[in-house]
Amino acid sequence: SQTIHQWPATLVQPVGSPLSLECTVEGTSNPNLYWYRQAAGRGLQLLFYSVGIGQISSEVPQNLSASRPQDRQFILSSKKLLLSDSGFYLCAWTGQGAGELFFGEGSRLTVL
Amino acid sequence: GQQLNQSPQSMFIQEGEDVSMNCTSSSIFNTWLWYKQDPGEGPVLLIALYKAGELTSNGRLTAQFGITRKDSFLNISASIPSDVGIYFCAGQRGSNYKLTFGKGTLLTVNP
Numbered sequence: 001s002q003t004i005h006q007w008p009a010t011l012v013q014p015v016g017s018p019l020s021l022e023c024t025v026e027g028t029s030n031p032n033l034y035w036y037r038q039a040a041g042r043g044l045q046l047l048f049y050s051v052g053i054g055q056i057s058s059e060v061p062q063n064l065s066a067s068r069p070q071d072r073q074f075i076l077s078s079k080k081l082l083l084s085d086s087g088f089y090l091c092a093w094t095g096q097g098a099g100e101l102f103f104g105e106g107s108r109l110t111v112l
Numbered sequence: 113g114q115q116l117n118q119s120p121q122s123m124f125i126q127e128g129e130d131v132s133m134n135c136t137s138s139s140i141f142n143t144w145l146w147y148k149q150d151p152g153e154g155p156v157l158l159i160a161l162y163k164a165g166e167l168t169s170n171g172r173l174t175a176q177f178g179i180t181r182k183d184s185f186l187n188i189s190a191s192i193p194s195d196v197g198i199y200f201c202a203g204q205r206g207s208n209y210k211l212t213f214g215k216g217t218l219l220t221v222n223p
Contacts, residue, residue: 032209034210042198042215042216042218043213043215044155044200044213046210049209049210051209059210088152090154090155092154094209099142099143099160099162099204099211100145100157100160101145101157101202101211103147103154103155103156104154105153105154106153106154108152
């Protein structure tokens with residue numbers, strides 16, 4: 001069966017520090033991968049998605065970047081965090097052509 | 113852009129009551145999905161709908177794909193305290209890789 005795992009689960013970082021959140025999917029190949037952010041207001045905002053290795057589409061201009069170095073690995077990064085980067089970050093995947101999106105456990109980022 | 117209007121925004125009910133929530137859009141979708149999110153966790157897929165008019169159940173949950181393809185509803189029967197959480201609808205158009213999400217319905221169940 002397929003599983004998705006992201007880490008770390010919780011992160012507290014000072015303003016200006018770098019960020020790296022990692023996500024891996026097991027049990028499938030060539031998934032579509034996604035990073036979402038969920039602010040306190042509950043809505044899910046799509047940040048990045050990837051349909052293959054090295055292919056990244058950005059949905060909103062921001063202080064973050066994403067990379068996909070391997071087929072089932074998706075990384076969310078920042079060189080210098082801002083206060084506004086705080087939130088709950090969710091990695092997700094779908095199969096090729098499939099509409100069902102499966103989420104990871106989430107990573108809570110607090111920037112102080 | 114595409115938007116999904118999800119209502120109600122929040123609900124406070126007594127244990128044992130039935131619950132209904134819905135999503136509407138001005139755009140046609142070919143897939144509707146319903147998720148539940150517990151506090152501090154990622155959303156979990158509850159039901160997926162692929163055909164207009166489709167009615168699908170998952171235990172006490174029932175969801176329907178509207179015949180116009182512009183709406184969907186989710187019903188929960190005989191609610192229990194563990195039903196507490198945020199429920200999201202999501203829609204997909206064509207082969208678009210991106211889902212459109214509603215803003216969620218926060219459900220509180222009083223025992």
